Amino acid sequence: MRHLIRAEWTKMRTVPGWPIALLLAVLATIGLGVFTAAGNHSSCGGATTVCPPPTTGPDGAAVDDHFYFVHRSLDGDGSITVRLTSMSGQRRLPDAVPGVRRVDTGLVPWAKAGVMIKDGTRPGASYAAVMATGTHGVRLQYDFTHDVAGSASRIGPGSPRWLRLVRTGRRITGYESPDGHRWISVGSTSLHGLPARVQIGLFAASPGALHVARADLGGSIETIRYSSTTARFDHVALEGAAAGGWRRTDVGATIDPDGSVHHPGAARASAGRYTVTGVGDIAPRVDGMAVEKTLSGLLVALLIMIVVAAGFVAAEYRTGLIRTTLATDPRPGRVLAAKAVVIAGATFAAGLAATAATLPIGTHVLRDNGNTVLPVSLLTDLRVVVGTGMLLALIAVLVLALAALLRRSSGAIAAGVALVLVPRILATTSVFPDDVARWLLRLTPAAGFAIQQSIPTYPQVTAHLVPQSGYYPLSPWAGLAVTAGWAVLALVLAVVALRRRDA
Template sequence: MRHLIRAEWTKVRTVPGWTIAVLLSVLATIGLGVLTAAGNHSSCGGASTVCPPPPLGPDGTAVDDHFFFVHRALAGDGSITVRLSSMTGQRRLPDATPGVRRVASGLVPWAKAGIMVKDGTRPGASYAALMATGTHGVRLQYDFSHDVPGSASRVGAGTPCWLRLVRTGRHLTGYESADGHRWTRVGTASLPGLPTRVQIGLFAASPGALRVARADLGGSVETISFSSTTARFDHVGLDGTATGGWHRTDVGATVDPDGSVHHPGSARWSAGRYTVTGVGDIAPRVDGMTVEKTLSGLLVGLLIVIVVAAGFVAAEYRTGLVRTTLTTDPRRGRVLGAKAVVLAGTAFVAGLAATAATLPIGTHVLRANRNTVLPVDTLSVLRIVVGTGLLVALIAVLVLALATLLRRASAAIAAGVALVLVPRILATTSVLPDSAAQWVLRLTPAAGFAIQQSIPTYRQVTAHLVPQAGYYPLPPWAGLAVTAGYAAVALLLAVVVLRRRDA
């Protein structure tokens, strides 16, 4: 096998056209990616305006952290118990008449109200919150990216919900009850960096009202409008060493140029009853520039790799060299395996080099244009770089197998483009309906592009998480496994066919 691999590698490096084509695929990926990044500019205002960076959560994730908080200081262990007697909401509707505001009653699905322990009131600070939501029941959420479901109970007229949050060291345990006597544990959050002194209290938040409409060509168009949540609490009980009185803080509120708070929340209390109105969200941030936006040139680079992969086999059929190759070693499966190893290795190195260069350069250009790029941890960057290299290698092997089956470079190129590039383009542009786009990226070799998704698909955020927005239906490695499955099956079929027919 070793001598076969050496022979195939010699063919690659001694044919100038193939070497130049591989280099062109790398340069095209880098050049077009950087060019695309250079065309993206901040939309926050004038040329001198910089979009304010989002707050970062305890793990460095970009987050939304805007809610109204009624709180007291708690030193050490303790607990808070409340009855959430009602939740109501309002949401802005599109103006039927310009300038005439329309408002409808009702909660948005991820409207939130409940109790919280937080490391101060700084946006992005560590927290744990036990809450009722608009349509997702009771949840224990903590440090933005963690979400533990409780019961499916909804708070409404005649159906209050009791909530209890207990702090023991760095552990916070949430309980819920329908009557305040029989309690059910929802879950426990562990917050390693939680200090001894924290803020504990009541909160309300309301993400924007999301509306999704069909686009003219397929796909979808989303709009988000203002919404608010008003929660009414009573039977508030606080155990532990609490100091000071109750404070009211509009955490993360936007301050207008005139000094006023944009869409402020509020709180009032009377005779032991607390009414808290809040806007905003407490969740990972998913809207913004992502690092994989710089990899737009990969499609052109892949097209060049597809041409090389098809020619790697078809050229031997065209010139008759395949007979010489098979005469030298009649074990046809080993011959094709050697070709696959050499081509996959070459494509992997090309994809790895192109991605490793494009990501930092493109991200630097985006930031130089005053764009806010969502931060990504080192492991995710390594996964994108290595995974993209593997994706390019798998696509090259798939096209190699297709060329062996079809014997013609043009047919193999057309098949490779139809199986990989066309589904990717159709699914991520406004062409296919969202559901069809998701199925395309589950069932075709284009599923492997999921390896490039840098921001996880959080289900507890208010956003339309579809391929058009860069969110894939399969996890990164699962998507790559689909592409690997296609490459493996195609290569196996090619071996079987190659063994049964004349060269």
């Protein structure tokens, strides 16, 4: 097998067109990626205006941290218990008449109200909270990216919910109760680095009201409009060394040029009852540029690699050299496997080099132009870079097998484009309805593009998380596994065909 791989590698590197084509693929990825990044400008970019960096959470991810907080200091262990008696809300509706504002009553699905322990009041600080939501029941959420479901209870007239949050060292445990006597644990977590003194209290928040409209070509267009949540609490009880009186903080509020708070929250207290109104969200941030947006040139590079992979087999059928190759080793399965190893290795190396160069250069250009680039961990960056190389290698193997089946490079190229590029383009543009787009990226070899998704699909985020926005229906590695399955299937069929025709 080793001598076959060496022979196929010799063919690859001695035919000038193939190495040159792979080099062009690398240059196309870098050049088009940087060109596209250079064309993206934010309104706060330039020499005279400095864009504020995104707020980051404890794990370095970009987050939204805007809510109204009624709080006191707590030293050491302690707890807070409340009864949440009602939640109501307002939300902006699409304008029926341009310029005429419409407001409706009602909660958005991820409206939040409950009790929280937080490391101070600075945006992005570590926290844990147990809360009721608009339509998703009771939840324990902590450090923005973590969400634990409790009961499906919804707060309404005659159906209050008791909530409790207990701190023991770094361990925070959330509880809920229908009557204040029978307590059910929602979940617990350890917040590493939580100081002895924390802020503990009541909060309310309301993400924007999401409206999704059908686009002209069948996709969708989303808009998010202002909403607010008002929560009413009573039976507020604190245990532990709570210091000072109740304070009120509009955490993460936006300050208008005149110094006023943009869409302020509010709170009032009367006879042991607290009414808290909040706007904003406490969740991972997804409105910004993902690092994979710099890989716009990859589709051009992929088309070049499809041509190379198809020609790596079909050229031998066209010239008759396949007989010489099979005479060297009459087992067609081993010959095809050697070709697959070489084409996979060559395209993997090209994809790795192209992606590793494009990501840092492209993101640097985006930031210089004032764009918010959502930060990701080093492991995620590595997964995007290495995974993209693997994706290209698998697609090259798929096309190689198609060329062995069809014996024509034109047919293999057309089939590769139809199976990979066309579904990817149709699913990520406003052509098909969202459900159709999702199924295209579940069933076709284009599913492997999920390996490039750097921002997870968080269920607790108010956003339209569809392929058009860069969110895939399968997890990164599951999507790549679908592409691998197609490549393996095509190879098996090609080996069977070769044995029947060339034995």
